Amino acid sequence: MPRLALRASALLTALxxxxxxxxxxxxxxxxxxxxxxxxxxVPFGGNSLGKVSAAYVAVKDDKGNPLTNLCVNLDGAPxxxxxxxxxxxxxSKPANVRATVEVTPFTLxxxxxxxxxxxxxxxxxxxxxxxxxxxxxxxCPGQPKILRFNVGAECPTACESDRACxxxxxxxxxxxxxxACCPSxxxxxxxxxxxI
Numbered sequence: 029m030p031r032l033a034l035r036a037s038a039l040l041t042a043l044x045x046x047x048x049x050x051x052x053x054x055x056x057x058x059x060x061x062x063x064x065x066x067x068x069x070v071p072f073g074g075n076s077l078g079k080v081s082a083a084y085v086a087v088k089d090d091k092g093n094p095l096t097n098l099c100v101n102l103d104g105a106p107x108x109x110x111x112x113x114x115x116x117x118x119x120s121k122p123a124n125v126r127a128t129v130e131v132t133p134f135t136l137x138x139x140x141x142x143x144x145x146x147x148x149x150x151x152x153x154x155x156x157x158x159x160x161x162x163x164x165x166x167x168c169p170g171q172p173k174i175l176r177f178n179v180g181a182e183c184p185t186a187c188e189s190d191r192a193c194x195x196x197x198x199x200x201x202x203x204x205x206x207x208a209c210c211p212s213x214x215x216x217x218x219x220x221x222x223x224i
Contacts, residue, residue, distance in 0.1 A: 061119035063167035065175055065217060066112055067129060072180040072194060072206055073106025077157040080106075080133040080180035082140070084153050087115070088128040095127070099150040101142045102179060107206070109176075111145040115167075123167040124216070131195070132160040133180030158182060161195040161212075168218035175220065178206035185209075 071080040081103040087095045104110035117123055134153035142148035157180050165175060181194025187209035196210035197203065201221040204210035 061170045063117040063119075063123045063169055063217075064172040065115045065117075065165060065167055066172065067115065068109045068174060068176040068203075069100055069102055069111040069131065070109055070176060070178050070206070071102040071104065071106050072133070072178050072182070075133065075157050075180040075182060077180075078135050080157055081136045082134050082150075082153075083111070083177075083179045084132040084134060084150065084156075085113070086128075086130040086132075088130070090126050090128075092128065098147045100147055101136065101140060101144050103136055104144045115165075117167040119170070123169040126164045126166050126213075128162060128164050129177075130160050130162045131177045131179055133157040159193070161192040163192060163196050164213045166214065166217050168216070168220070171218065173217045173220045174203070175214070175217070176203040178204070181206045183207050183209050 069083050081101070083100045083102055084097065085100060086097040089095055098113075100111040102110045115127060115129075117125075132153060134156050140148050161177055161179070161181070163175070163177075167173075175197070176195070178194030183193040184207060187193050190212055191209040192204070192212045193209055194206040195204055196212060197214045197220055198205060198208065198210055201219050203220075
């Protein structure tokens, strides 16, 4: 599965200051007790507004300050993990301090040169394909976990304001099903059954 690798070292340095980093790879064992959250991006195949072939991702700290944003080419098989990235929380920082991850679906314009699963430069899409899925996530101390966004998912009924369609943690500790409304504030990453 493709994992995003940030190429700008200045960006990584800036992200390291608040003790939340975006990294392109992780090992099977957390280094020094750091906490990792692998964010998987899965294009939803049944979007009524068009083909979901890209995502605009914004990551913010617990105060809502922007940490980074990126766009990811998701022009792969619907329902399959096409792109991913890893959030890392330093072992010296509390794992329960939340970060906000926002994912907005859109269609590629055709001028992008990034391959499937790779990042590319862009601003917020002028024609998003539906609502932005917003999750407020924490980390599980010393444990790597996986959280999935079904990008562009559409639920049969409108989700309440404190819920996201196809993103977050379902009632069973598994990732939210693609057409379900799940809490936008995850109970705790430790409740996820999966590990990297």
